[in-house]
Amino acid sequence: MDISKILINKEISIRDAIEKLDKSTKRIALIMEDNKLVGVVTDGDIRRWILKNGDLSYKVELIMNHSPIVLTPTNIHHANEIMMNKHIEAIPIVDENKEVVDIVFWNDLYHKKFNYTNINNIAVVIMAGGKGTRLKPYTTIIPKGLLPIGDIPIVERIINKFLEYNFNDYYLTINYKKEIVKAYFNEAGPYNISFIEESKPLGTAGSLSLLRDTLKNCFFVTNCDILVNTNYSKVVEYHKKHNYKITVVVALKDYIIPYGVFKLNESGKIDSLMEKPKYEFLVNIGMYLLEPEVLKYIPENTYFDMTELITRSIEEGESVGVYPVSDNDWLDMGEFKSMENMVEKLNI
Template sequence: MRLQDLFINEDLSIKDAIRKLDETAKKILLVTEDKKLKGIITDGDIRRWILKNGDLNQSVSLVMNTSPKFVYEKDVIHAKEILKDKMIEAMPVLNDKEEVMDIIFWNERFSTKFNQQTLENPVVIMAGGKGTRLEPYTKIIPKPLIPIGDTPIVERIINRFNEYGCNEYYMTVNYKKNMIRAYFDDMEKSYSVDYVEEDKPLGTAGSLYLLKDQLKETFFVSNCDILIEGNYSDMMKYHKENNNKITLISSLVHYTVPYGVIVIDEDGSVKEMKEKPEYDYLVNTGMYILEPECLKDVPEDTFFHITDLINKYIDEGEKIGVYPVSESAWLDMGQFKEMENMMEKLGVK
């Protein structure tokens, strides 16, 4: 990738900046004019704008950081120290004319892993479903063990959390549960996996009741067929700082209707024609952060979805938060096409 691929103009729309962030996969864009740095845009800047319900068609000038951290070429020897001190993962390098000459990425330049908050929170993985949309594969093996490359999807999920320090896992199991147990019991691992056995399907939250005496701290919940490429430490920090009872990890999904859409008046006459209109939605990814007291509100031995719990809290005025990630950061394998997309994005066959 060329350095210029990260350059954008301040008149670019926020929506187009999101697309470019996805394309470059560097989590940062440099707002420049004649190579001179005017500001930077990160996925965090975009996230804050989305949470303000800001218009994505507005220009990036509204969200860019106009006082970004940078280093001059003559001082580049101090870049590692600056990045570590300011807790940032990337920083532009300028010459004496204030022109961008390079950008230093911590993960590309230094061998040590970027300093991130270590998490010790438990993780619950919902792995009890039959995965009927992935038949005939799931006639033979349970969905959590379907390989993405040479690694089962559920192990990839655990590995992602494990990178952030999570070592305590609970897996709700039902369909072909013995195969799941056998897989993890036979492997060497640096974490613990406990199983929550459903005698019958209990939905996406019903089985959480069985953990009410075990989970005493804030915990993650994840479906067994998704991967979120995000900063899990930042998600937990956001959840805590906002005193949320539940935080939904959501994805900003862009959708174009592939037809001309007709808008009609009350009398049935055509008011307007919109050719292939575009819409943006915050979509539930299937990953959540919950406070332990939520377990008291899950009914015993009842089919109960986590969305039922969320709607109950919304009705009661409890604080439910949203942490947005980009569309490309949400990898789903719930259906064959989605599974193929996941493998392509992860670069596996």
């Protein structure tokens, strides 16, 4: 690859580093000073900073790894062993002057995704029972989950994304036009899918009550109108490490106020003016990792949303956390404009 795409100066802001990572899609940036490697920053470093409520305007050198693992061209053959042992997906290759000459990526070596933890017996539940009212008139004929993104339905794209990390056990909750969904996947191929049929709409969490006696390990839940480009095994590792009962996958979303914003002092006079300020928020995108114990909080045969389950779990003293991804890693097709953006970002 063109290494220059992942080289950054240590003086740039964390916010600018995030943009660099998004553009390169490599989840790592090499920090340079006088053409020498002085550190690296990964999406994991940025995630930890976000979870500390860190200011994204600070310099990236504050969060970079000052002693990254590197190899030289003569010992590059150790790359696979080191990546396996250290759970890293990339190693810079430097010469005797610490100038970067190359970088080795796990994906390039093995042409498969790196799994951070054992994902055996972890199911994926896809909520595909909704009417998709925001996408009418298309959903008058086709259920939302089968709307094509390019030439592949969105639900099938979700499944294929999880398959890249060797998740093999899928549940589709269905209601609206359920026979069409079942017919499609009966013909689609060798997917290990079980259908959970709602007798009436049960919201974004209600149908999970139908799996209370089935799911024995932690499991993913995802809406059927989103794609999240992240390493799902890493989410599992993070969830288990923190002993969360629910981990909410969230996106770092930028909002720019298109006006000058005044801050007033106690007497009502202008204290300062910010011109078109930018704010970042962690927003719920519709993907979760749950422990089966929280299913006891879902009433049977009752409309119940995931936000209600999260609130109830917190009220009951359960440990609930978030796993941030960048806004660029979240693709949404909930509305026509979002659907067009998804197609554009996937280059299809």
